[in-house]
Amino acid sequence: MSLQICLRCLSRPSAPSQIRLVPTTTNKQTAAFTTSTPHAAAGRIQVSQMKPKRTGNKPTATRPVRVKRLSPKNVPQRTGRPPAPGERKALRKRVVLSNTNALEVQGMPDLNPWQLFDKSMHGSVAGLPDDVVDPLRVVEAFKPTQGWSLFRRPATLVRSETVEMASWVQEVHNSQEGKTVRKVLFGERGSGKSVLLLQAMAMAFSKGWVVVNFPEAKDLTIGHTSYVPLYRNNQLYIQPHYTASLLAALPKANPILADLRPSREHNLPISVPPNISLARLCDLGKDPEIAWPIFQAVWSELTAPSQPDEGEGLVRPPVLMALDGLHHIMCESEYLDRDGKHLHAHNLALVQHFLSHLSGASPLANGGMIIAATSGSNKAASPALDFALRRNEALASSPGADIPAWDPYRKIDTRSLKAMDGVEVWRIEGLSKEEARGIMEYYAKSGMMRQTVSDTLVGERWTLSGGGIVGELERGSVRMRI
Structure with a gap:
């Protein structure tokens, strides 16, 4: 028996046994250590069981989608009317200058440039005269984001910068040689740059000056108004509709134009009477086709x-x-030239007109003021302007001050940097504690602040507002409660 087993173990089989695996097909197959789908695994063994692939562009049969259709009774009906053209923009730019629920501050003086040099006026709040409010509204000096709608009447704080601005206005007004003041206001967000512009315009209106205001420089560069290349110069572009609106506002804000007459003849596309007033000439410019000349x-x-x-x-x-908003005209605009490239803001005629007077290239024969302000809440990226502001401030502080140097590995906007050569800059900082106390007392007298104004409260709010930033002081004292 043992011999037979040994011979059978040592002998080679005559025909090798073939082992054939027959897969068992089930509806649901699982594999423990594989990521192949059951159909793909089954296709290697029984190809005939798979469905043939669809070829061509025939759409596959899908289950029909049921769409729920509302009956006419259930369809939502629009009850209000759609907004008219320009209605949303008018609502966004609407400025409210009076609050009938606020208390009237008794004994509040008006803003008079001749009385601002009185020491008793420093740190107090002065109201804007009624004959100045309407011109300021026409030139859009009031901003919708400012707190004019919280108080009984428009009023502003007489701070140290206001007194200095009044001294410049008086020097220009008394000058017989046509003195011109050129300034760029810059500082932190909410420091009061736009309000200082408003105060300068209020003083100019009260003295009978002609005021031309560009309320938002962004409107000149964001590509929302028409533009055409200027004849004789394809590199300079005019904005007819914006120019027409600017001319329409001039006689409304400056009634003195009705008393002025032309002193020379002009080559205009229309015939103009020789003794026409400048106000009437502005009215003729309401047509965008002839607005620029x-x-x-x-x-x-x-x-x-x-x-x-x-x-x-x-x-x-x-x-x-x-x-206002100087950064927007110190970079490329959203307008395109004939090659589809972005136009630099200095290629726009109105922008070039303002910058030529700001730099002093175009003088004012009768004197005046050219003032620009940066915006901290809405500004475009202009590294060249930021560098120019720091450089000009360092040059004006002292001759031996450290002048910042431009990074040589960074591309520079030479046109914007050259436009700021020789321009005086003025940093606007926060209020002093005495000025903060004066405006907080005005809040309390108007009924907008219910707390007693004490030294402790003034010091607390002055510190929380970042050292007297007037925008933060108003937000923490009045707006936060509302």
């Missing part, structure tokens, strides 16, 4: 030397030109 004619008349001996209406007053 009329604007040039009006501006040349405003900056022409006064001729008091030649006749009536030839005495020219000083001019105040203001612009």
